[in-house]
Amino acid sequence: MADLHIFFLPFLAPGHMIPLVDLACIFARRGIKATVVTTTANVPLIQPTIDIVNAGDASLLHPIQLLPLCLPCSEAGIPEGHENLTAFPDPDISKLTAATDKLEHSFSLLIQTHRPDCIVADLFYPWAIDVAKQFAISLLSFNGSNCFLSMILSILHRDELNRGEIETERLIEIPGIPRKIHISVSQLPDFILRPTEFELKMSENYSGSHGIVTNSFYELERDYVDRAPPNSINRKLWFVGPVSVQNRDLDSKIVRGRAAASMGDDYFSSWLETKSPRSVLYVCFGSLGRFTATQLREIARGLEAADRPFIWVVWDADEPSDWLPEGFESRVIGSGKGLMVQGWAPQLLILNHQAVGGFVTHCGWNSCLEAITAGVPVITWPLFAEQFLNEKLLVDVHRMGIPIGAKLCSLKPEERTPVKGEQLTKAVDELMGDGEEAEERRKRARELGETARRAVEEGGSSYENMTRLIQELISLKAVDGSSECKGAS
Numbered sequence: 001m002a003d004l005h006i007f008f009l010p011f012l013a014p015g016h017m018i019p020l021v022d023l024a025c026i027f028a029r030r031g032i033k034a035t036v037v038t039t040t041a042n043v044p045l046i047q048p049t050i051d052i053v054n055a056g057d058a059s060l061l062h063p064i065q066l067l068p069l070c071l072p073c074s075e076a077g078i079p080e081g082h083e084n085l086t087a088f089p090d091p092d093i094s095k096l097t098a099a100t101d102k103l104e105h106s107f108s109l110l111i112q113t114h115r116p117d118c119i120v121a122d123l124f125y126p127w128a129i130d131v132a133k134q135f136a137i138s139l140l141s142f143n144g145s146n147c148f149l150s151m152i153l154s155i156l157h158r159d160e161l162n163r164g165e166i167e168t169e170r171l172i173e174i175p176g177i178p179r180k181i182h183i184s185v186s187q188l189p190d191f192i193l194r195p196t197e198f199e200l201k202m203s204e205n206y207s208g209s210h211g212i213v214t215n216s217f218y219e220l221e222r223d224y225v226d227r228a229p230p231n232s233i234n235r236k237l238w239f240v241g242p243v244s245v246q247n248r249d250l251d252s253k254i255v256r257g258r259a260a261a262s263m264g265d266d267y268f269s270s271w272l273e274t275k276s277p278r279s280v281l282y283v284c285f286g287s288l289g290r291f292t293a294t295q296l297r298e299i300a301r302g303l304e305a306a307d308r309p310f311i312w313v314v315w316d317a318d319e320p321s322d323w324l325p326e327g328f329e330s331r332v333i334g335s336g337k338g339l340m341v342q343g344w345a346p347q348l349l350i351l352n353h354q355a356v357g358g359f360v361t362h363c364g365w366n367s368c369l370e371a372i373t374a375g376v377p378v379i380t381w382p383l384f385a386e387q388f389l390n391e392k393l394l395v396d397v398h399r400m401g402i403p404i405g406a407k408l409c410s411l412k413p414e415e416r417t418p419v420k421g422e423q424l425t426k427a428v429d430e431l432m433g434d435g436e437e438a439e440e441r442r443k444r445a446r447e448l449g450e451t452a453r454r455a456v457e458e459g460g461s462s463y464e465n466m467t468r469l470i471q472e473l474i475s476l477k478a479v480d481g482s483s484e485c486k487g488a489s
């Protein structure tokens with residue numbers, strides 16, 4: 001194995017950091033020297049995962065390095081220490097990118113010192129292409145989303161959005177792909193409808209890079225990759241996921257994405273052990289899902305009426321006593337029926353426990369993939385960004401989910417369609433019940449999970465894609481001077 005050194009530069013939000021750190025660990029386990037670069041305040045969120053891999057993996061030729069950068073918060077007009085998207089009251093990335101845009105110089109200095117052969121950078125660093133060019137090294141863009149999204153976007157842009165006025169509630173039929181996907185314009189995010197200058201710059205990173213590394217697997221998106229309309233994907237593309245599978249033992253699942261366990265390391269496993277197989281509903285809206293107090297109360301009502309054990313992760317800052325229905329804590333939490341977690345829960349550990357039989361998800365791409373990999377059927381409740389498109393993949397394409405009926409894509413909780421407790425109860429009954437349809441859905445989810453896990457095993461599609469990618473990077477390094485940042489054909 002030629003000595004290949006890769007720098008990984010994740011964006012500063014859990015949904016971006018977690019999969020790119022997973023990817024760095026996978027490269028390291030394949031004998032590659034991997035260095036993760038992040039800002040000082042984010043080091044504690046990544047270090048535990050790296051420590052586990054460095055300490056426990058005899059196959060590692062090089063320990064994974066973690067290098068800190070100083071984020072110029074005050075210069076960018078954000079509070080000191082606000083170095084992660086979760087620190088902001090709403091998940092509007094523009095405040096944080098005002099600071100990350102200023103990391104180019106310090107990152108260049110690290111490249112100058114360490115001279116890696118390749119950079120794998122999140123798409124949210126549009127300047128990474130300039131650094132790669134300056135040092136004549138390869139840039140791979142990390143796409144934390146999927147090919148289905150890229151394709152639908154390109155079709156939407158080509159066939160629909162460029163044709164004048166956009167009506168708010170019109171359904172768009174996507175031609176040229178096997179299943180008809182209907183999308184209401186109200187479910188599309190601003191980055192599609194009204195891209196900012198930053199978002200347009202991101203696509204330059206995309207098109208200037210050597211190729212795209214995607215946390216997805218071929219079998220999941222085969223129809224869309226194989227039948228892509230011309231030019232919808234014009235870069236080299238490597239499906240290398242689901243990357244979460246690299247967290248095989250309990251400890252890596254517990255520390256993944258956070259500095260320390262909040263409720264005791266084995267708390268969740270012990271609680272889940274007391275429940276029957278597939279009886280527990282897991283409810284989590286990612287690291288950025290926020291709701292109005294009224295909506296939170298409706299979720300609580302819906303869960304109580306569903307009368308099934310649950311783990312509900314709540315990231316909202318308001319005190320639950322301000323919005324929980326009266327007596328909920330003693331009736332539901334005190335009785336051991338439900339568990340409410342404020343802040344971080346070890347999602348991977350929970351989803352992969354045999355007691356878990358359903359997941360209410362906001363359809364962030366990592367959560368989708370983690371549900372798929374665990375073989376757990378879902379209730380889809382998208383909120384913002386591309387989550388409504390991910391919902392289509394889970395519900396319409398792979399038929400492993402039930403939509404809650406969310407209609408409006410918005411970062412602002414007060415703008416979204418309210419969901420009544422009764423809607424949630426009905427969806428939970430349908431998902432977790434015994435009917436034939438529920439059984440079929442469970443079977444499809446289970447089978448897709450097996451396919452997902454196979455993809456990353458030796459001989460699987462993602463494993464082999466990694467092999468090809470590594471070989472390509474080695475050959476780029478070997479051809480003197482050709483490792484400059486060339487576009488793929």
Ligand code: UDP
Nearest residue numbers: 014015286287288344345347364365366367
């Ligand atoms: N996550 C977790 N515990 C939480 C919230 C999130 O482990 O309490 C993890 C989850 O497993 C996933 C990531 O954080 O890997 C969230 O990414 P996703 O794309 O699902 O959603 P986002 O937070 O970006 O909206």
